[in-house]
Amino acid sequence: xxxxxxxxxxxxxxxxxxxxxxxxxxxxxxxxxxxxxxxxxxxxxxxxxxxxxxxxxxxxxxxxxxxxxxxxxxxxxxxxxxxxxxxxxxxxxxxxxxxxxxxxxxxxxxxxxxxxxxxxxxxxxxxxxxxxxxxxxxxxxxxxxxxxxxxxxxxxxxxxxxxxxxxxxxxxxxxxxxxxxxxxxxxxxxxxxxxxxxxxxxxxxxxxxxxxxxxxxx
Numbered sequence: 734x735x736x737x738x739x740x741x742x743x744x745x746x747x748x749x750x751x752x753x754x755x756x757x758x759x760x761x762x763x764x765x766x767x768x769x770x771x772x773x774x775x776x777x778x779x780x781x782x783x784x785x786x787x788x789x790x791x792x793x794x795x796x797x798x799x800x801x802x803x804x805x806x807x808x809x810x811x812x813x814x815x816x817x818x819x820x821x822x823x824x825x826x827x828x829x830x831x832x833x834x835x836x837x838x839x840x841x842x843x844x845x846x847x848x849x850x851x852x853x854x855x856x857x858x859x860x861x862x863x864x865x866x867x868x869x870x871x872x873x874x875x876x877x878x879x880x881x882x883x884x885x886x887x888x889x890x891x892x893x894x895x896x897x898x899x900x901x902x903x904x905x906x907x908x909x910x911x912x913x914x915x916x917x918x919x920x921x922x923x924x925x926x927x928x929x930x931x932x933x934x935x936x937x938x939x940x941x942x943x944x945x946x947x948x949x950x951x
Contacts, residue, residue, distance in 0.1 A: 739790065739822050740823065741787050741819075741823055742788040743768060746775050746784035747784075754831070754832055755831055756834075756858075756946065757834045758784045758835045759785055759834065761789075762788075763839045763841045767796050767797055774837075779938060779942050781946055782945070787820070789845075799842070799845050800816045810872065817845065817849050817852050821849060824849075825856070835858045836857060836861070838860070839929065842863075844866055844868050846860045847860055847867040847888070847907075850888070850915075851914075855880070859887045859945060861889045863929050864893070864899065865907075866903035867910050881914050881915060882915075887915070888911060888915040889940045891921075891933045892919075893923065893924070893925040893927075894921055894923075895923070895924075895926055896925075899927070
């Protein structure tokens with residue numbers, strides 16, 4: 734864990750005076766993107782939520798990344814852990830001000846969201862994963878999948894089978910993990926490829942309303 738808390742660049746959907754006690758939704762962007770990318774989804778999400786979009790810690794090319802790509806030589810699970818620990822060091826004190834904390838991640842952002850869920854299963858209400866994947870743990874102790882399985886946490890996973898970016902090995906691992914350790918709602922979309930569409934966002938709105946605002950089980 735870092736000795737000092739990470740202080741990322743973020744965008745909030747509402748001023749600080751209006752956030753306390755509201756359900757929080759954290760947006761986690763994909764590879765080479767930034768915190769502005771997913772805020773365009775805010776109008777399609779329940780208005781009761783306070784939304785915060787977070788910039789990944791590492792500048793790279795035209796944007797930012799949470800950790801190296803899994804196929805890159807400099808990828809390691811330690812790099813994933815460091816990113817998640819930084820994110821949690823920032824989020825933990827903020828979480829105490831909100832009625833619940835949920836995560837929405839696109840592409841690599843889904844890997845971050847599911848990793849934080851697996852690291853802190855008691856702290857996260859739900860994860861929305863869009864066109865993304867989960868990462869395998871190397872070693873033991875950082876992910877608490879046993880606790881996560883006991884809690885039967887709801888996870889939404891939307892994707893297109895024709896997604897040209899997320900490789901089949903990632904899909905197979907994510908499917909195996911999700912069906913075993915969480916209560917997954919998996920929806921397939923056509924002609925969406927590696928993106929998000931209006932139909933998916935209507936499903937996400939419905940899912941968040943059901944799980945977060947109504948507190949219902951899926």
